[in-house]
Amino acid sequence: MCTLAAPYTPIVTGHTQKGNRLSTVLGLHDVTNPTFGASHELSEHLARFRNHDWPSTELGPLQSWPHALRQWVNVMMADPRAVALWWGRNRLCLYNDAYRDILGKRHSWALSKPLTSVWPDEDPNTARLREAFNHADATGQPTFGGDTCFFVDRSGFKEEVWASWALIPIMGPSENIAYFNPCSETTKQVLYDRRMATLLAVERASNEATNLKDWSRSVLVGLESNSADIPFAALYSMSNRSSARDHSALGSLNGTPIAASVAFASSQWTLEGVLEMESSTLDLPTTMDWDLAIEIFGPMLAQSIDTNGVQFLNVDNGDNSFPSTLSGKAYSRAWGDLCKSALIIPLAERDRGSHRGFLLLGLNPCCRYDKDYEKFTMLVTSQLRRSLDSVCLIEARQMVMEAELTTYEHALLTERLTVSQLDVKDREMRFRKMADMSMVGMFEVSAIGELNYANPYWYNLTGYPRGNHPALDWVRVIHEDDRDKFAGKWALMKEGEALQFEIRLSKPYVSDDFVDGQRLEGETWVAAAAHAEYKDGKVLNVVGTVADISRHKFMEGFQQRRTAEALELKRQQEAFMDMASHEARNPLAAISLSVESILDTYESMLQKPDDRFLISRDTIESSLDSANTIMACVAHQKTIIDDVLTLSKLNSGLLQTSPVEVNPVVEVDGALKIFEPELLQADIELDFNVTDSYHRQEMSRVLLDPVRLRQILINLFTNAIKFTKGEPRRRITVSLAATTERPSRSVEGVSYLSSSSKRAVSPARGNDIVYVLLAVEDTGCGIDKSGLDRLFQRFQQASPKTHIKYGGSGLGLFICKELARLQGGQIGVMSERGKGSTLAFYIRATKCSPTQLNASKDETYTRDCHILLVEDNLVNQRVMMKQLQKAGYTVAICNHGQEALDYINTTHFAKEDGVKLDIVLCDVEMPVMNGLECSQRIRTMERQGELNGEVPMIAVTANARVEQQELALQAGFDAVITKPFRMNALLPELERFCLGV
Numbered sequence: 001m002c003t004l005a006a007p008y009t010p011i012v013t014g015h016t017q018k019g020n021r022l023s024t025v026l027g028l029h030d031v032t033n034p035t036f037g038a039s040h041e042l043s044e045h046l047a048r049f050r051n052h053d054w055p056s057t058e059l060g061p062l063q064s065w066p067h068a069l070r071q072w073v074n075v076m077m078a079d080p081r082a083v084a085l086w087w088g089r090n091r092l093c094l095y096n097d098a099y100r101d102i103l104g105k106r107h108s109w110a111l112s113k114p115l116t117s118v119w120p121d122e123d124p125n126t127a128r129l130r131e132a133f134n135h136a137d138a139t140g141q142p143t144f145g146g147d148t149c150f151f152v153d154r155s156g157f158k159e160e161v162w163a164s165w166a167l168i169p170i171m172g173p174s175e176n177i178a179y180f181n182p183c184s185e186t187t188k189q190v191l192y193d194r195r196m197a198t199l200l201a202v203e204r205a206s207n208e209a210t211n212l213k214d215w216s217r218s219v220l221v222g223l224e225s226n227s228a229d230i231p232f233a234a235l236y237s238m239s240n241r242s243s244a245r246d247h248s249a250l251g252s253l254n255g256t257p258i259a260a261s262v263a264f265a266s267s268q269w270t271l272e273g274v275l276e277m278e279s280s281t282l283d284l285p286t287t288m289d290w291d292l293a294i295e296i297f298g299p300m301l302a303q304s305i306d307t308n309g310v311q312f313l314n315v316d317n318g319d320n321s322f323p324s325t326l327s328g329k330a331y332s333r334a335w336g337d338l339c340k341s342a343l344i345i346p347l348a349e350r351d352r353g354s355h356r357g358f359l360l361l362g363l364n365p366c367c368r369y370d371k372d373y374e375k376f377t378m379l380v381t382s383q384l385r386r387s388l389d390s391v392c393l394i395e396a397r398q399m400v401m402e403a404e405l406t407t408y409e410h411a412l413l414t415e416r417l418t419v420s421q422l423d424v425k426d427r428e429m430r431f432r433k434m435a436d437m438s439m440v441g442m443f444e445v446s447a448i449g450e451l452n453y454a455n456p457y458w459y460n461l462t463g464y465p466r467g468n469h470p471a472l473d474w475v476r477v478i479h480e481d482d483r484d485k486f487a488g489k490w491a492l493m494k495e496g497e498a499l500q501f502e503i504r505l506s507k508p509y510v511s512d513d514f515v516d517g518q519r520l521e522g523e524t525w526v527a528a529a530a531h532a533e534y535k536d537g538k539v540l541n542v543v544g545t546v547a548d549i550s551r552h553k554f555m556e557g558f559q560q561r562r563t564a565e566a567l568e569l570k571r572q573q574e575a576f577m578d579m580a581s582h583e584a585r586n587p588l589a590a591i592s593l594s595v596e597s598i599l600d601t602y603e604s605m606l607q608k609p610d611d612r613f614l615i616s617r618d619t620i621e622s623s624l625d626s627a628n629t630i631m632a633c634v635a636h637q638k639t640i641i642d643d644v645l646t647l648s649k650l651n652s653g654l655l656q657t658s659p660v661e662v663n664p665v666v667e668v669d670g671a672l673k674i675f676e677p678e679l680l681q682a683d684i685e686l687d688f689n690v691t692d693s694y695h696r697q698e699m700s701r702v703l704l705d706p707v708r709l710r711q712i713l714i715n716l717f718t719n720a721i722k723f724t725k726g727e728p729r730r731r732i733t734v735s736l737a738a739t740t741e742r743p744s745r746s747v748e749g750v751s752y753l754s755s756s757s758k759r760a761v762s763p764a765r766g767n768d769i770v771y772v773l774l775a776v777e778d779t780g781c782g783i784d785k786s787g788l789d790r791l792f793q794r795f796q797q798a799s800p801k802t803h804i805k806y807g808g809s810g811l812g813l814f815i816c817k818e819l820a821r822l823q824g825g826q827i828g829v830m831s832e833r834g835k836g837s838t839l840a841f842y843i844r845a846t847k848c849s850p851t852q853l854n855a856s857k858d859e860t861y862t863r864d865c866h867i868l869l870v871e872d873n874l875v876n877q878r879v880m881m882k883q884l885q886k887a888g889y890t891v892a893i894c895n896h897g898q899e900a901l902d903y904i905n906t907t908h909f910a911k912e913d914g915v916k917l918d919i920v921l922c923d924v925e926m927p928v929m930n931g932l933e934c935s936q937r938i939r940t941m942e943r944q945g946e947l948n949g950e951v952p953m954i955a956v957t958a959n960a961r962v963e964q965q966e967l968a969l970q971a972g973f974d975a976v977i978t979k980p981f982r983m984n985a986l987l988p989e990l991e992r993f994c995l996g997v
Helices: 044-051 067-078 097-106 124-139 187-206 212-224 241-253 257-263 290-297 299-307 371-417 424-437 456-462 480-494 550-606 617-652 664-673 676-682 692-696 706-724 785-789 800-806 812-822 850-858 874-886 897-904 931-943 962-970 983-994
Strands: 014-018 021-025 082-087 092-095 143-153 158-171 176-185 233-238 268-275 287-289 311-314 341-348 355-362 441-446 451-454 499-515 518-535 538-548 660-662 685-690 702-704 731-739 769-778 826-831 837-847 866-870 890-894 919-922 953-957 975-978
Touching (some): 044 097, 067 082, 067 092, 067 176, 092 097, 097 143, 097 158, 097 176, 187 212, 187 550, 212 233, 212 268, 212 355, 212 371, 287 290, 290 299, 299 311, 299 341, 299 355, 355 371, 371 424, 371 550, 480 499, 480 518, 480 538, 499 550, 518 550, 550 617, 550 676, 617 676, 664 731, 702 769, 706 731, 706 769, 706 837, 812 826, 812 837, 866 874, 866 897, 874 890, 890 897, 897 931, 919 931, 919 983, 931 953, 931 962, 953 962, 962 975, 975 983
Parallel strands (some): 685 731, 866 890, 866 919, 919 953, 953 975
Antiparallel strands (some): 014 021, 082 092, 143 158, 158 176, 233 268, 233 355, 268 287, 311 341, 341 355, 441 451, 441 538, 499 518, 518 538, 660 702, 702 837, 731 769, 769 837, 826 837
């Protein structure tokens, strides 16, 4: 969606009277001003625009254009996006330079043409635009279009273009006088997403295949979804494998197509499947020999097979490379346009070079075959060859197993035929020697489960202890999750069935090989084949083989795991950004409503004719209340920004709490105050209930982290508003309680979740421990049991529909759970669908002693403190100076560090009769000399005896990271206050230094 900048308002510098028409001059920078070209360098499009034959159009000469038209033309030309301005009832086309790419070859011609000519009604791709015009005329409202496809002739062909756009009506006295139409092309991103989805679909489909037949079918299934970039396709397999291997040798001697013809003379090519437009047919043969293949697909097929490289076929090349049998028959499955280019992709095993067939892949007739498109086809080729290798490996192993089994059966038959020549014992020893050297595990088990024989490879593979074991303990061999499966297979084998199956063993698989830095290890997988031996019509033994396929299983899932991990990481990052944006936006409504309340109050007073105003106490209290709400919201947004910076610390266990003395009632009330305008607007009733259990503790102040407490409460309260404001009964109740014993459930009956995290919890300070309990109860829609189970998990919400209806990322409650745990507490929920929800948590705190409280209340002093404020921002200078003077301080101002050094040389620190100075408030980032350098210079002057005593210095900076604050302290500052801050946070620091504490 396009985001429109607010249109600027040109300044009218004068009016000129020409004939009977009034012409408005907007200024020297007005592109419609006759003198504009003399003082400005004109782009090619702007020059064409100014030199256009406007007198012959409905608009008339530039000088006669109305003020509004000239004003919007200047807005359009200044916009860096592609913008068209459709003017008047006929919607005449005016556009800026960037819109040329949208028009394509209609550029220049479209200037001053009506909409119906530029984007004709018969063009189906303009239907959405026509609907937007009708909507604007009917409602006066704009229309915003997401990714929309339309076709433009840019380079001599109909090109697929995607763009997001907006159509904004420009209102006149009685109707729309024009329409502002900005566009942003998104073709590159749309094509990228579409092609990446195709690669994923091909991978998922081909991973399921276990033989070449299934693989061919799965490849076409994976490609079928992208009808635009793969308008048609045909896959041929080759059945003569010996010729494919012979071709490798011939190709090394002679790299010409003739070598391929000799190698594949006896090959048979079979059509495995076709992707084509339903209303057309490619009419390809289902089977063909090499000569017919060359006749149909031309010498480029031979060259592709011979070089094992992708070949590009095009109708316009002039070399007849595009198959004549497809010319005029290959239409796009997406757009129905005639395809003129394709690729021949040879399908060969990468290790052995054995050819298995080729893929004819059509190319999008409405898209350039550029580097991105070429990269996509190369990725498809690489992916097909990787998956082909895996399938061929499976088939090869199956062939080895079949060959080994055949060899074994043949050995048994030989033994029976030579029974008269060999002793039974000699035959058995000879067989065992052969089996002992085999790289396939072999075993013989009697019908009653006794292990008669197993070769060394079987023992090494299964990890079964060697020795005399009357009964084979399958439980020690088979993986616990596959034991039921094996029990069923064993029962069938004892009944005489011959089986082939895959199963996991208990012994783990560990290889010395590494793939992409990761050791090959995991579960041991074997492919087993077994059959029964009979005597007198009864099963005597079960004989079988097992082949190790663990490496193949690892590689089979490796790429899939990597892709899933990348997608999950991307999803988590997006969800995290959604959460951060959501939390930062929450207070904006309260700020807007509070500012609006203040503005309405004072604007109504300014409308009165009197110079003096009588302001009622209610008006002052209302304004102060709104201002306090704004300050509370600003404080909350600062907290959210801090949380964005520290979420990584939460994940790594480095986040710590900072307990200070606070009044929990005041903190909770302050947090709820943020939401007063939003509650009023949504007509939601709020009850704040301080329970008897809290009053019984007789505590007014406790040690806890107010920032983390408010963050949890604000998050829970925000959710309560979100799920309540759409209900017929709207009420939220916040309860505050306290207890000296760790609670297992809240006063409302909510059971707290047990924490499985191993992260360290911040210790409580002091011995007088108290647990502060808070609960937020709402009359919202409620949550069913399945939603409760995943409510506090990372990136999870109550149901998949929650995000669609209410928004959010699923991180808020996870963070609340972690913050409660860090403060020695827990969180829980109680809810029922249709009856509202109650979310409750508690944190651990420490009571403050009454002596500390009384001392802090009685401590007063008379302010006679002189402050030097060093700040380069003039607005910050003025605001801070007024606040400090209002608090009773004497303030001097400097703009940077060098001025501060010059001022200090005039104070009593430098000479006996100098001006008084008690403390320096200094910014860090300043021109000429920054705050760090200034502090270092002052400390150096103190050490060298140039100053008498130590100058107290406090850094006031927006550099909020811990490392930056430590750097300021190392430079010589005595304390650091981070922006933004409230004066009641700065004043205690000033009092401490002024009192010399």
